[in-house]
Amino acid sequence: MSDTESRNNFPIDEVIARLREAVRPLPRAAMFELAARGYDSLFEQIVACILSIRTKDEVSLPVAERLFAVARTPQQVAALSVAALADLIAASTFAEAKAPQIREIAALSLAEYGGGLPCDYEALTRLRGVGPKCANLALGIACAVPSISVDVHVHRIVNRWGYVQTNRPEQTMTALEGKLPQPYWIELNALLVPFGKHLCTGTRPRCSTCPIRQICAQVGVTNPR
Ligand code: SF4
Structure with a gap:
């Protein structure tokens, strides 16, 4: 499967469902x-x-x-x-x-x-x-206006998934607006900030226990835990 096909087939509904479970015990952003x-x-x-x-x-x-x-x-x-x-x-x-x-x-x-x-x-x-x-x-x-807020965590994680391929947060926002289903726009930040602080961390992400490791392309991840 090509990278493009892989991104287009990304099971975002399943990923969001697993993220909700993963961040439930963590402090909110x-x-x-x-x-x-x-x-x-x-x-x-x-x-x-x-x-x-x-x-x-x-x-x-x-x-x-x-x-x-x-x-x-x-x-x-x-x-x-x-x-x-x-x-x-x-x-x-x-x-x-x-x-x-x-x-x-x-x-x-x-x-x-x-x-x-x-x-x-x-x-x-x-x-x-x-x-x-x-x-x-x-x-x-x-x-309650559908909006995607892209901070360092959101930018890093959606690129690691292979869901987008961008260099800057502004590009990530535009790319996500083009493919992320609108019902997830506000929630994405609420999920990925705690997920990024505790699981998919900037250095040495915890891939071995990650609930979406079978789905994630781990783009750029070289030294996971
Ligand atoms: S598998 Fe690793 S890189 Fe991918 S989301 Fe999970 S922690 Fe992040």
Whole structure:
């Protein structure tokens, strides 16, 4: 079977079913965990995603909760000084840069959108500090808009499967939009973040105990466990 035939025949329904079982005992990805704890507004999801950039979930999740305990609406965030905001989010990587971005988004929300934010990809990616990954994740979780959020885990894993062949996350997003069934678009990130952190890890993935090892092409995997 050629690579192309192999990719087109990839049993994605079966893979998703096995992934659901595999990640069930694992901690949820930070944004989905925050939504489960009630922080599911578009503003909260955008802010939490900015806080998660270059920051481990174990750090960004409590940082988001610390901020939201003080300010969780655009009105409340805009009432804080940048210095106070930076202090609240200090444990997040690049907090000094993120504080003015978050405050600017709060002010723009009040000035342009009546204290909300639009469920619109173009509008969200125009916000300073918000890229495709955060826009799509927030759109999916807060707005239920079918969106594929591609982070390092999603990019690495779907390439290892042989499901896509791409070099950059932006290419992966486009490739997945062309072949992944839409009902899985939001869920894919929720599955592959814990799967990538604990099983299909960046170095030495745990292939010997992987529930989809018979399906995966293991592209580029040279030293599995
Ligand atoms: S078989 Fe290995 S490379 Fe493939 S998904 Fe499983 S852990 Fe990842």
